[in-house]
Amino acid sequence: MLKGTLQTIILKLLEDNNRMYGYEITQKVKELTTGEIMLTEGALYPALHKLEADGSLETFTEVVDGRARKYYRLTEQGGNEVKSKLSEAQAFIDQLQLLLNLKPVVK
Amino acid sequence: MKLDYWEMDYIHNRMKTYDIKFQEIYNELFDHIVTAIEERRETYDSGSLEQMYADIVKIQFGGYSGIEKIARLHEAGYRAKVRKMILANFRYYINLRSLVLIIVLMCIGFSLPHTNLITGIFFIAIFAAAAYSSLYAYIKLRAIKPKGGKVSLVYSYIGGQANFPLIFLNALLWVPQLPNIFSEHYKFKLTNVYYPVVLALMLAFMIIYSLSCIRLCRQELKQIVNIDTDKL
Numbered sequence: 379m380l381k382g383t384l385q386t387i388i389l390k391l392l393e394d395n396n397r398m399y400g401y402e403i404t405q406k407v408k409e410l411t412t413g414e415i416m417l418t419e420g421a422l423y424p425a426l427h428k429l430e431a432d433g434s435l436e437t438f439t440e441v442v443d444g445r446a447r448k449y450y451r452l453t454e455q456g457g458n459e460v461k462s463k464l465s466e467a468q469a470f471i472d473q474l475q476l477l478l479n480l481k482p483v484v485k
Numbered sequence: 486m487k488l489d490y491w492e493m494d495y496i497h498n499r500m501k502t503y504d505i506k507f508q509e510i511y512n513e514l515f516d517h518i519v520t521a522i523e524e525r526r527e528t529y530d531s532g533s534l535e536q537m538y539a540d541i542v543k544i545q546f547g548g549y550s551g552i553e554k555i556a557r558l559h560e561a562g563y564r565a566k567v568r569k570m571i572l573a574n575f576r577y578y579i580n581l582r583s584l585v586l587i588i589v590l591m592c593i594g595f596s597l598p599h600t601n602l603i604t605g606i607f608f609i610a611i612f613a614a615a616a617y618s619s620l621y622a623y624i625k626l627r628a629i630k631p632k633g634g635k636v637s638l639v640y641s642y643i644g645g646q647a648n649f650p651l652i653f654l655n656a657l658l659w660v661p662q663l664p665n666i667f668s669e670h671y672k673f674k675l676t677n678v679y680y681p682v683v684l685a686l687m688l689a690f691m692i693i694y695s696l697s698c699i700r701l702c703r704q705e706l707k708q709i710v711n712i713d714t715d716k717l
Binding site for chain 1: 513
């Protein structure tokens with residue numbers, strides 16, 4: 379995975395799903411990419427905590443099956459950041475396509 | 486398939502070997518591991534709990550050191566978050582009303598004589614402002630009840646911020662004493678080295694900082710949930 383894209387993926391998933399917990403994020407990435415991208419917890423949690431420290435995410439805890447579950451959701455700042463990160467990612471993909479002469483995949 | 490009490494207890498015991506000091510970090514990792522095991526059992530894996538636990542920790546978390554690294558980074562992230570929040574709260578309270586308060590206090594400071602009595606009165610006022618945030622944090626943060634020898638991340642860092650004004654006040658009192666402190670006949674005496682206007686400015690900032698700490702406490706206490714494992 380390219381450096382910096384993990385944060386974009388997390389922000390986009392939270393934008394689509396409103397609130398998610400750590401394990402749920404790893405499973406969602408696995409499901410959407412049909413197992414092509416396996417997000418490890420060693421990469422996920424530092425990225426989540428960095429986004430939280432930057433003010434892009436906020437957390438809250440709920441008791442599920444007798445244990446505390448920490449959920450993440452976007453803040454207003456995080457919501458704005460998704461848009462800019464997505465346009466950055468799109469611009470980067472366009473550049474890659476130009477450089478490597480990739481053809482769009484038609485399914 | 487949900488894990489039973491003894492299976493959860495097994496995971497708690499295995500997780501005791503990691504150097505995870507803070508309850509909130511421990512809770513998040515514990516929930517992740519338990520959920521992963523439960524989902525594995527529901528979908529495809531009929532292996533032993535021991536094996537599943539070992540696989541998850543090794544493959545997903547990068548083993549013993551991986552878990553401890555996550556815990557360290559979580560703590561560092563939280564520390565950075567608290568710093569940003571306290572600065573944001575400080576900026577929130579720097580408004581027209583607080584500017585009026587600063588100006589009024591400075592005007593009072595300029596008009597007062599530079600005597601021991603005035604210095605003493607200002608120090609009492611600064612102490613009251615400083616102690617207020619400490620006391621507020623102490624009372625409110627008692628709602629957090631960590632278990633099993635852990636300490637709360639929120640308690641540690643928010644409590645630290647709330648106690649900062651008292652530490653600052655202590656420094657304010659002792660720094661002028663330093664040249665004489667090693668003297669044989671030294672006796673603490675409140676010196677009026679600070680001009681009243683300086684003390685008035687410090688009082689204003691101490692009030693604003695204390696309000697920022699109280700707001701920080703309220704913001705962070707919203708996310709606290711205590712788990713009483715004895716009642717499960």
